[in-house]
Each structure stands twice: as C-alpha cells, then as structure tokens.
Amino acid sequence: MGIRNYPLVGLVFLTHALLSSADTVVLPATSFDTYSTLEQYWAYLYPWGSDHNGSARMVGNSSDHEHISVSGGVLTLSATPVSGQPPSTSNPHPAINYFSGTIHANVQINVDGTDAVGYQVEGEFISPTAKGTWPAFWLTAVNGWPPEADIGEWKGTEQIWSNTFRTASDVSSSTVPWPADGNFHCVKAVTSDLTIAYYLDDALQATHNATGFLGQAMWLYMEGSSGSPGPSGTTIFQARNVIVTKLTS
Ligand SMILES: *[C@@H]1O[C@H](CO)[C@@H](O)[C@H](O)[C@H]1NC(C)=O
Ligand SMILES: *[C@@H]1O[C@H](CO)[C@@H](O)[C@H](O)[C@H]1NC(C)=O
Ligand SMILES: *[C@@H]1O[C@H](CO)[C@@H](O)[C@H](O)[C@H]1NC(C)=O
Numbered sequence: 001m002g003i004r005n006y007p008l009v010g011l012v013f014l015t016h017a018l019l020s021s022a023d024t025v026v027l028p029a030t031s032f033d034t035y036s037t038l039e040q041y042w043a044y045l046y047p048w049g050s051d052h053n054g055s056a057r058m059v060g061n062s063s064d065h066e067h068i069s070v071s072g073g074v075l076t077l078s079a080t081p082v083s084g085q086p087p088s089t090s091n092p093h094p095a096i097n098y099f100s101g102t103i104h105a106n107v108q109i110n111v112d113g114t115d116a117v118g119y120q121v122e123g124e125f126i127s128p129t130a131k132g133t134w135p136a137f138w139l140t141a142v143n144g145w146p147p148e149a150d151i152g153e154w155k156g157t158e159q160i161w162s163n164t165f166r167t168a169s170d171v172s173s174s175t176v177p178w179p180a181d182g183n184f185h186c187v188k189a190v191t192s193d194l195t196i197a198y199y200l201d202d203a204l205q206a207t208h209n210a211t212g213f214l215g216q217a218m219w220l221y222m223e224g225s226s227g228s229p230g231p232s233g234t235t236i237f238q239a240r241n242v243i244v245t246k247l248t249s
Helices: 035-041
Strands: 024-027 042-044 056-058 068-071 074-081 098-100 102-105 118-126 133-141 148-153 159-165 171-177 185-192 195-200 203-209 218-226 235-247
Touching (some): 035 042, 133 235
Parallel strands (some): 056 098
Antiparallel strands (some): 024 235, 042 102, 118 185, 133 148, 195 203
C-alpha cells in the first residue's frame, strides 16, 4: 500500500462535495521535490519559533538540513538526543532532550463557507512507533487555540490518533491501529464547516463534529518530536505526496 492507489477525483467519498474542476490544489505533491519547492510551500519550524510543549527543540533553516531534509519528493524529519540545552520557552517549559524538525505550510486552511466550503488535507507517512516519539500531521488555529485537528498523531505506539478540539475540553478522539510495516500509508482529512472526516489509506475512520471551525484559519504542520523517556538514538518521520485541496463546491 505504499503508493496512493486512487486518482485525485476519487478521493472524497462521504462528505457533501466531490472534487470538482473548480476545486484548487493549493499545496501540490511536488513540495518535497527540492529545497526551492519546500521553501515555496512551507516554512521551517513553528510559526512562533523552535519550542512547543514537548521535550524536542526544532532545528532547521535554509542552510541547516540535519533535522529537516527533502529528497526525491520525500520529507525526512529526524530527532536526535541532546543534552545541556535550556528548557523549552513554551508552557509548561519541559526539559529539552532532543533536537528535531518541524515545518508549517505557508497556505492556511480556512473554511469560510463561500470561497472554501471545505478542504482536503492528505499525505503519506512512515512514522516511528518507539515510546517517547510524538510526530503529528495537524492543524491548529492561527489566532488563539483551539480549534485544533490532529489528522494523524502518533504517540509512540502502533496506533494513530485523530483528534478534534472544538474547545480545550470539548474534544473528539479516534484511535486506530497504525500499520507499522515500514511502508508509507495515507492519512487524510476532509473538513467542511460542520464536520471533519479522517481516513487511513482509503478507509473512513471517523467523522467528528467540527462546530466552531467555520472561519477559523488554521496552520498545517508536520513534526517529528520525541519525548521522555524516549529513544536513545535517532528516529525519523517521513512524508510524501502531501496535498492540500481547497473545495469550492
Ligand atoms: C501540546 O500541544 C498540542 C498541540 O497544541 C496538544 O495537542 C497536546 O495535547 C499538548 N500536550 C501537552 C502535554 O500539553
Ligand atoms: C541556520 O541554523 C544554524 C544553526 O542550526 C545557524 O548556525 C545558522 O546561522 C542558521 N542560518 C540561517 C540562514 O538562519
Ligand atoms: C456539535 O458540537 C457542539 C458543541 O459541543 C454541540 O452544541 C452540537 O450539538 C454538536 N452537534 C452534533 C450534531 O452533535
């Protein structure tokens, strides 16, 4: 199941919309072809910098590709143990035990009900499942928090989580087994103004209530962070064929 096994027009099964000719690919599958395309469609680190609420500090820029690299259409994020770092600058200020990588898309996901009646966000991933790793392919609000939609979150087990945060305490979560066979598998979300549907390979896994997402711009991220107790060596997270399609009808 390594290769995406269906044509673009076949992707939306269950929501209100079929991809139509007016729908627009706003982030194409070629974004990991070269550093030039990477930097056209993505930015290094988080929008706010290198630190978040985990124990990994994100490292990378246009001249440092040790933790964030692309080659042949594949993005590789790698996490390595580190010591002697100051704690995270983000709440709750955990100790930094790893250097890792993250990128966020330049395009924002904003279902406004007119220009965009929905978005389809998809990609193929190889994820570590080692305890302490916590990579994710996720959306979070540009202004404040929530909303957040974790399209795929791997929490160091052979499971994948999809979470929809309507508020900090009003959350839907679905968990399904992750085929940790070393091959790429496709993770996808289709969001409209009221629902968000999550897929693994071509199978619908869950549809969550996305009340409150209307008009809320969201960032798309990918990260390969590691926690504690975490791996003693390098772990990698890979992505390819990441595509964002704006649905207009
Ligand atoms: C860290 O932040 C992410 C994204 O905002 C959230 O999903 C996660 O639950 C947070 N983890 C902790 C330990 O607070
Ligand atoms: C890139 O990051 C490295 C450290 O990882 C730093 O030494 C260098 O100055 C940075 N370059 C740019 C262009 O920001
Ligand atoms: C969706 O969630 C909102 C907020 O929790 C709730 O008011 C509404 O009833 C839910 N809608 C459905 C169809 O469950």
